[in-house]
Amino acid sequence: MAPPLGNNEGITGRAVRRRALLTGAGGAAFGAFGLAACSRVPEEGKVQGGDLLERLRDSGTVRIGVAGEVPFGYIDEDGEVTGEAPEIAKVIFPRLGIPEVKAVPTKFGALIPGLTQARQFDVVSAGMYINPTRCEQVLFSDPDYRMLDSFLVRKGNPHGIRTYEDIAEKGLKLASGTAYAQIDYAKAAGVKDVLVLPDQVAGLDAVAQGRVDVFAGTNVTVRMVVKKNPRVEATKPFQPEVDGKPAYGAGGFAFRLSEKNLRDAFNKELHKLKRSGELLRIVRPFGFTEAEMTDLTVRKLCPSAKGASS
Numbered sequence: 367m368a369p370p371l372g373n374n375e376g377i378t379g380r381a382v383r384r385r386a387l388l389t390g391a392g393g394a395a396f397g398a399f400g401l402a403a404c405s406r407v408p409e410e411g412k413v414q415g416g417d418l419l420e421r422l423r424d425s426g427t428v429r430i431g432v433a434g435e436v437p438f439g440y441i442d443e444d445g446e447v448t449g450e451a452p453e454i455a456k457v458i459f460p461r462l463g464i465p466e467v468k469a470v471p472t473k474f475g476a477l478i479p480g481l482t483q484a485r486q487f488d489v490v491s492a493g494m495y496i497n498p499t500r501c502e503q504v505l506f507s508d509p510d511y512r513m514l515d516s517f518l519v520r521k522g523n524p525h526g527i528r529t530y531e532d533i534a535e536k537g538l539k540l541a542s543g544t545a546y547a548q549i550d551y552a553k554a555a556g557v558k559d560v561l562v563l564p565d566q567v568a569g570l571d572a573v574a575q576g577r578v579d580v581f582a583g584t585n586v587t588v589r590m591v592v593k594k595n596p597r598v599e600a601t602k603p604f605q606p607e608v609d610g611k612p613a614y615g616a617g618g619f620a621f622r623l624s625e626k627n628l629r630d631a632f633n634k635e636l637h638k639l640k641r642s643g644e645l646l647r648i649v650r651p652f653g654f655t656e657a658e659m660t661d662l663t664v665r666k667l668c669p670s671a672k673g674a675s676s
Contacts, residue, residue, distance in 0.1 A: 412623065412624075412672075413505065413623050413624075413626055413672045413673035414623070414624045414625075414626060415625075415626050415627045416622070416624045416625035416626060416627050416628060417627070418488060418622075418624075418625045418627075418628045419462065419625070419627050419628040419631055422459075422462075422464045422488060422628070423462070423463040423464055425464075426464060426465055426466055427464065427465075427466040427467075427468055428455070428459050428464045428466070428467055428468070428488050428489065429468050429469075429470050429486070429487040429488050429489075430447070430451075430452060430455050430467055430468070430469055430470065430487055430488070430489050430490070430491035431470050431472055431477050431480055431481060431486065431487040431489070431490045431491060431492060432447060432449070432451070432452060432469050432470070432471055432472075432491055432492050433471070433472060433473060433474040433477055433492045434471060435449070435474065435492060435493070436449065436652075437449055437450055437586065437587075437590075437652035437653055437654075438450055438451055438492055438493030438617070438652075439451045439452050439469075439491055439492040439493060441469065441471060447467070447469035449493070449652060450493060450510070450511065450648070450649040450652045450654060451491040451492055451493045451510070451617075451619065452467065452469065452491050453648050453649065453652075454491075454510055454619075454636070454639070454645070454648055454649070455467050455489070455491045455619070457639065457644070457648060458632055458635040458636060458639070459632075461635050462631055462632070462635065469491075470486050470487040472486065474492065474545065475545075477490045477492055477494065477620070478490070478500065478503055478504060478620065481504065481620060481621075481622060482503060482504060482622055482623070485622075488621075488625075488628075489619055489620065489621055489628075489632075490504070490619060490620035490621075491619055493510075493511070493617040494506075494617055494618065494619075494620055495547060495615055495616065495617050496509055496616055496617065496618050496664060496667045496668065497667065497668070498667075498668050498670070498671065500620070501664065501667070501668035501671035501674070502671065502672075503623075504620040504621060504622065504623065505620070505621045505622070505623055505625065505626060505629045505673050506618045506619065506620055506621075506629075506664045506667075506668070507618040507619040507620075507621070507629060507632055507633050507636055507664070508618060508633055508636060508637070508662070508663045508664055509616035509617055509618040509660055509662050509663075509664075509667070510617065510618055510619075510636060510640075510645060510649070510660075511616065511617055511649065511654060511658045511659070511660060512614060512615065512616040512658060512659075512660035512662055513584040513585055513586060513615035513616070513617070513658060514584070514585045514603035514604055514605055514615070514657070515548060515551065515582060515583070515584060515585065515603065515604055515605075515606045515615070516583065516584065516585040516588040516589060516600045516601055516602070516603045516604070517580045517581065517582055517583075517588065517600070517601040518566065518569055518570060518573050518580065518581040518582075518583065518588050518591065518592060518598055518599075518600060518601075519573060519579070519580050519581075519598065519599060519600075519601060520573060520574070520576075520579075520597065520598055520599075521596070521597055521598060521599050522599070523599065523601060525538055525579055525580075527579070527580050527601060528601060528602070528604065529555070529604060529606075530551055530552045530554075530555035530556075530557060530582070530606065531555045531556065533552065533555070533557050533579075533580060534552075534555050534556035534557045534558075535556075538579040538580060539559075539561065539577075539578040539579045539580070540552055540557055540559075540560050540561065540578065540579070540580050540581075540582060541560065541561040541562070541563050541569050541572050541573075541577075541578040541580070541581045541582070542560055542561075542562065542563070542569070542581065542582045542583065543562070543563055543564065543565050543566060543568075543569065543583060544562055544563070544564055544565070546582070546583065547613070547615060548582035548583060548584075548606075549562065549582075550608070550613075551582070551606040551608060551613055552582060554608040554609065554613075561578055563581070566581065566583045566587050566588060566591045567591060569581030569583065569591075570591050570592070570594065570595055570598060573598050574595050574597045574598050584615060585600075585603040585657075585658075586652075586653045586654060586658065587653075588600045589653070590653045603657070614662060614667060616660055616662050616667060618664070619632060623672070623673065626673050629673075640659070640661075645659065646659055
């Protein structure tokens, strides 16, 4: 969801983050390409085992949906898919007997419709936040990362901002990115107006120029973008809350409700990467650290979801 971050030198800041709490509308294409790999469609809302894993092994190729969001999943300047989620996919799917990972770029709001309806791809590989609304529509892997929030403020943090409540109490001007979950966090804390900007690059400019007092984003994206301007800094990461409960920013891979077998096989390999420490080595080049590693599960994030992993 962003610009050149961390060690990703040469990447331009053209991506837009989509960490929204809600699914959002999207215009997925319902063409022949999307329907080619379709077998029978399960009863709506019903979780089934599915045979997609076997079919992908036979074809040797898995199609992943990405949304052009640095550092989560995007096409680089050489035309290759990369980002924390696609790089995880490039490791796990070959271990499941599927050697080729092919990217299908789309808009963030079209990821779930593109997976479940148009069937343009076999899995969403975009670092998508896991929340109860989405858990009713897709099966998630357990999260491969957990994000804390951070604020982009002017150097020295002159207003002493630490939480969303601080912004509301002091009547400060807040900005955040298009469809960012941080907008919902801020409004839940009593912030009445949030200026919506394309991404954290635009947020950096707005804060540096004094048009807003603070820009809200995730720790990783804010931490990396402030390196580009000595007039701003990132506040200490914190866990946002909504109605007194933690609002976890944890992202994972999404699968169709009909493909529990594929999700479970993927999850098994993901947990191996976590236990061995290989997961952190894969995502570290994209600005992720030990602090973003997590033991959270889908069952914790979506306790009532059908087919939630244990």
